[in-house]
Amino acid sequence: MGEVYSARSNSKLECGVPGASYYVNAMTLIPILPERPSMTVIESLLILSLYSYFLNRRHSAFLLVGNAMRLALTLGLNHDIPECNCPDPVERQHRIRLWWAIYVFDRMYGSKTGWPIQIADDDIHVEMPSKIACDPREEQFSDTEFLLASIQLARITGQVTEKVYSRKKQPDSFLQREQKLLISLKEWSQNLPSHLRLNRNSHAPGNVVSLHLQFNQCIMLATRPILLFTLIQSRKDPEEDSNQSAKLKEQTLKTLGDACLHAARHTHSLIVEEWANGSLPIYGYFYAHYLFSCALIMVISSQINIDHHSDFALFETAYEILRMMRDHGNLAATEFYDNLESVRGCLDEVQGPTARHASSSSHLPRHGNSDPLSFLSDPVHGPSEASLGVNSALPESTVPGSLTDEMIFLDQSMEDFLAQPDVDFGPLDPSGVPVNVADAVYSWPNFSLWTA
DSSP: OHHHHHOOOOTTOSSSSTTHHHHHHHHHTOSSOOSSOOHHHHHHHHHHHHHHHHTTOHHHHHHHHHHHHHHHHHTTTTBOOOTTTOOOHHHHHHHHHHHHHHHHHHHHHHHHHOOOOSSOGGGOBOOOOOOOTTOGGGGGSOOHHHHHHHHHHHHHHHHHHHHHSOOSOOSSOHHHHHHHHHHHHHHHHHTOOGGGSOOTTSOOOHHHHHHHHHHHHHHHHHHHHHHHHHHHHHTSOTTTTHHHHHHSOHHHHHHHHHHHHHHHHHHHHHHHHHHHHTOSOTTOHHHHHHHHHHHHHHHHHHHHOGGGHHHHHHHHHHHHHHHHHHHTTOHHHHHHHHHHHHHHHHHHHHHOHHHHHHTOOOBOOOBTTBOTTGGGSSTTTOOOHHHHTOBOOOOGGGSTTSOOSTHHHHSHHHHHHHHOSOOOOGGGSGGGSOHHHHHHHHSOSOGGGGGO
């Protein structure tokens, strides 16, 4: 993990991704899982599962975190234990935090791939992480409030996967489920402590940026079926669907679609800022995934509403950043870039490359007279900004800090939607639309499967 987070280029490395040799060696040491696992074994599985994403090995990551989950269950980490059995408060807190780390990984991985969560919340009976008073060893633990926020967001993320993308029969209507999920996300945002909020006047630490990117991704997961449904409806003959259209609550559709779009734009802004500051993990899977997700939403937005042509410029920016991450050896970015290339090819077939290029331009920001891509300007680190044809002019919606999480919930139409005592919109449920449409809208949280 140290190599992969500190390296900027693979030009001098024999392995494609920094740290891969350590990974291969570690994987040879765990062919047989122990009958009586130790905490160290479980922690090692978690680290290996996380690194697997840097190799774009999503299936391996899922299997490794699954093994960690099951070994943790054999140790009873999902239950509180009597203090007499574990009197050391640091050891007790270690057990608690290790369990919740597995929990966060499980929910996070599931949201990226569409796989179901591996343990229900009802089967977890362990207290939340807490600080240890008057013990200097407490410093070995990460920020408690950050971990609590991560756990709460992971719980909501798991609910989104279950309530929006699951095929099982749901007791609530689609919009009722949407309303509950968005209320939970609003409360999560409002309850964040000050040091975990994004500050427009200063650059946030990487873990805080990642937390807000996951929050935006959760909003996109919850609401993008609405955006895709709107795209499908926009391709229909108005006369063909006039009766159904009369029943649709257009304002509600627009409100939820706008929330999805706002979250995507905010994600785009945060990642562009991280890229410009040179603080984006060049081999990271999750940043590439977030960038890909928001890029797909940008292109859908540009197809739904002609007034959103500037969103296609944001799509092009994401496309270029993924290309550069690919050129630096990011394996996930290679896959996502290829998928976006397919999207561009489809758009060329529909509207022609001339029309597409006329409505787009790359927008990567400059801050003052400094070159935000200076860390890419040498032969080791990659191409210079000039070679990329980067334009310093930015649409207002992409200026770092011009968007915030709270803005998603400040819109009056969103407040009205969240305050409605009873919302129902039957036609949006999978049972109310044709099977092929339901498959496209509801089956896969991972956008890459839509473009495969």
